[in-house]
Amino acid sequence: MVVNVGVIGTGMIGTYHIERLAGQLAGARVAAVFDVAVERARHIADSVGATAHADAHDVINDDGVDAVVVASPGDTHAEYALACIKAGKPLMSEKPLATTVEDCLTVLEAEAGHGRRLVQVGFMRRYDAGYGQVKAAIDDGSIGVPLMAHCVHRNATVPEQFTSDMLQTDSVIHEIDTARWLLGDELVAATVLTPRSTPNAAAHLIDPQLTVMETAGGAIVEVEMFVNAQYGYDVRCEVVGSEGTVELATPSAVSLTSAGRRSRPIPADWKQRFGAAFQAEFEQWVAGIDKGRVAGPSAWDGYAATAVAVACVEALQTGRRVPVSLVERPALYA
Amino acid sequence: MVVNVGVIGTGMIGTYHIERLAGQLAGARVAAVFDVAVERARHIADSVGATAHADAHDVINDDGVDAVVVASPGDTHAEYALACIKAGKPLMSEKPLATTVEDCLTVLEAEAGHGRRLVQVGFMRRYDAGYGQVKAAIDDGSIGVPLMAHCVHRNATVPEQFTSDMLQTDSVIHEIDTARWLLGDELVAATVLTPRSTPNAAAHLIDPQLTVMETAGGAIVEVEMFVNAQYGYDVRCEVVGSEGTVELATPSAVSLTSAGRRSRPIPADWKQRFGAAFQAEFEQWVAGIDKGRVAGPSAWDGYAATAVAVACVEALQTGRRVPVSLVERPALYA
Amino acid sequence: MVVNVGVIGTGMIGTYHIERLAGQLAGARVAAVFDVAVERARHIADSVGATAHADAHDVINDDGVDAVVVASPGDTHAEYALACIKAGKPLMSEKPLATTVEDCLTVLEAEAGHGRRLVQVGFMRRYDAGYGQVKAAIDDGSIGVPLMAHCVHRNATVPEQFTSDMLQTDSVIHEIDTARWLLGDELVAATVLTPRSTPNAAAHLIDPQLTVMETAGGAIVEVEMFVNAQYGYDVRCEVVGSEGTVELATPSAVSLTSAGRRSRPIPADWKQRFGAAFQAEFEQWVAGIDKGRVAGPSAWDGYAATAVAVACVEALQTGRRVPVSLVERPALYA
């Protein structure tokens, strides 16, 4: 009845998940933890009554662990996903599934070989109420045939070490998954346009970037990615169809009128904006594990997202339109 | 083809009308002007090529004047209205038609005796696009049977000499006319509630006031009147019906997102908020005169509004519910 | 670490709470259940692994029960509250604390005699993000001195057996608690105005009702209560202060543009609108119990709300302004 979760990685996002698993989710507990920062891992493990292991694979292979959350650096994700599949344990991998297309394919093949789904990729936006209603409006025909999507993703600021490529691999990748899911269509090409950068960005950073992607069916998805927007965390999405459009609303609970203006607060960060989505994501993941079912974003979704993100990086670096070509979709992901 | 207008009163609102008549209205010109402030009147008359008269009645009786705008202090309105009727000249009287019920009735009888409409009262909100759409939604059945109206009328500040009674006679009177017009129903009783006053009001002032009025048909109209609201000029109106509600929207043309907030500007004053309504009011008045037709808010509307406003003042002063009883409506206003 | 909860009452709201306690709350489980509908209680108990008791007091006195949720009919609340206090067990009582002022006082005295808080009343709006931000804006001075509150509470429909009094005791009571909490002030008088009723209401029902309440400090709170509004579940609240106003925003996650209109969905019912508030309410209640602390709306809040609601019913029935007078506040609730 209670799912015992092992968590690999105790950085910002790993800690965020641990707190949720330990304190805000009925039916789950944190059983084991690993981080290369050994002391931090032990400290967190103690605070939630979990075991701190000396090796990530010990978490995966711990008999007291039913399922694994992978929240370590992206370039380790594939290794742990493969180990989880080998151990037959469900895992929630933070995005990306892997940082290279090749690694994604290795995971995909391993899971296909295993014969049933174990991998879920942490594209939590699919669990956001707003995105859910956007998808519902598309699926029920309210906007007719979708033709375009206008997406905006703005962060107030990013740390100094955030690179120009990371705008694509860390941030646009969310829009990639969202677009594929909303439109029910694969992305087949990407172009990245670069307006002048904001003076608030680090000197090495190209920010904002405007990514334009094409779907197999001919729709166009464009994404303004702007990580030093200063004013707050703002995610917008409008899908334009032949009969109408549907868009995310400003997610504010109040309106203040003073000094000549009526104003609504903008979320400060992704936790404020997507906290409820993370909660729903983990609730459904835990409930599914309890029933032996993994139903969220799949390894195929993770592979496709990485393939497109890699193309976006190439498009950014070369200034050219870069096509994306996917392998045939294994039956497991039909 | 050009309507020659005489204007009585060159205070703030009179000057506002003169500028419009002289410069923003095809088919009208200002022919004559009067004000007790003789120099000001002469100066304004010169600037628009009009004659400055030494007496208001000279404006009315000037052969070169086709129609009259009365924008002098409220307690002179009845006298000038009667003179216009006697002279057979159409007039636009700023609200109120008269400050007492008796004077209103005298004007009403004079016009009824004259046999056709000459008087229009300056309830310009009826010409506002928003109020027009509220009325359309009521009239086309979009909200079902109207049951209640929630009205808000806020000014940033008022001059020191503004009195507690004037909240009713100068400001709520607009809501009175609007409610009667929107609901197609007379107001038959009024109660005024007085929350604690804002520290920003003059010591003598009861501000805000909450006026609750009842219609003959049993609907309730409530008005928050707040004349030291500081933040701007804000007029709201929601009519609640058995199937839905319709309300004025914030009349902002842009939205600014910065510093953690998405905000829309609030009008600073009544000119910003109702400038287009005044323009439409005068366009239609001038066009009607040219065709010998007066169709806007009538002397009956002016009488009913004053009758209710007088009841509101009594309700404010006594703390009691005060009924309003109107004379039979003359056939001219059927 | 896990709080074992006993639930009395398995009607709509009781079942709603059981599902949450059993499936959506880490740190809680449902240990025991009672309902006069014995079969229904047994069925629900079985589904969550709880014991079905033959008497409500057996739930309260069950050694395996750490805390009690009272969701039975309102006129039984006081009896169970007293029993819980006697047993020294924390309870979450659905509103009202009791249906009469006398019963509320008995509970209040019992708890004061016990010496520390055990009772929490289920005024879940205090846990809503929107109301929380309204309160924050008042408390941090953003709107200056609060002078008035305009509240609206609309339901799509109510069952046939819903009575005119129940608009006050079942629905306005939420606004009463919210107003007291937001303004930090007691309500000392109530008047109820009754516009014509909607044709969509049952013949016996006075709907809508407009309740006007006064606080000890002189603020006015008015509530439009409309339980057959047809179009959806719509709760609004604007607090007007000397420097600005703060109001709940339409809680929609998307906007759809089609057929000449841009529109946002309105919640269908209270579960949609306040689901997250119920979740937060129970999370904090459970977490508090684990730490031996009850911090939510108190028996005093429950008493004050009932006292005002009773006055509202009298005001409705008599058409008069009815003053409310509260006993001195026991030190426990300071």
Place this chain on the structure above:
Amino acid sequence: MVVNVGVIGTGMIGTYHIERLAGQLAGARVAAVFDVAVERARHIADSVGATAHADAHDVINDDGVDAVVVASPGDTHAEYALACIKAGKPLMSEKPLATTVEDCLTVLEAEAGHGRRLVQVGFMRRYDAGYGQVKAAIDDGSIGVPLMAHCVHRNATVPEQFTSDMLQTDSVIHEIDTARWLLGDELVAATVLTPRSTPNAAAHLIDPQLTVMETAGGAIVEVEMFVNAQYGYDVRCEVVGSEGTVELATPSAVSLTSAGRRSRPIPADWKQRFGAAFQAEFEQWVAGIDKGRVAGPSAWDGYAATAVAVACVEALQTGRRVPVSLVERPALYA
């Protein structure tokens, strides 16, 4: 004091201007009219007391004509502009100034040779309150350094004869002028992307189109142009700056709540959306002529807009990024 205007072209837009000049503008009258549709021209001329001429040049050279409005087909604009300049008469030319870059340059040179401005191009959006406030927010630094603009221009439908090129030359051209004006920067390159077309478009039509333009200063302006959007006439513009963004608000005067939705009306067509802008444009034009001053969008603006629109058409036809290169700006337009 009254400006006598000659109007060339009595199609939809010409008639629209004639009605305004004859009936809604103080200080202007229609003195002369020409159209190749001789009967229609005579009929309209009669209705406003103007002379119908047999040749457009007779309108221009009519001694009773002070200023000319050119509303004939686009490929005649240059000829009439040159004739007006030769006659020393101010003209308001509907967009485009000319359909080819060469013709624009000829007009530019003629006017520069004349030595003072006579030509105004009918880019009426500059007179819209919303665009004005967007520009004000940019100019006063509210959004920091502008980096991108997201523009949307949707029509409900277009006539059968509307071609794919016309999306650029008839519609995007407005966005081109607006972007240049808002950003104070020239557009130097254009790319046009074409998502799958809406099934509601004529078979020959590429609709929607996504135009991406670059400014000399490195900002990016993108325009979704969609002329069969079905739901209404919707123009949006968001300018994204280093410190914030400013965008046009939905220009609705009311909000209707019914049947589970809160909705605001979308304008049906450009007259509804930009009627007030046209009024302001002509008011200022007429007022300026009376003072011997032409201050609106210039022949330079008309030339630059056509140059960019021509590049957009080439970009559409070739699928390539097309640079725009402008001649040196004559001192007259500094």
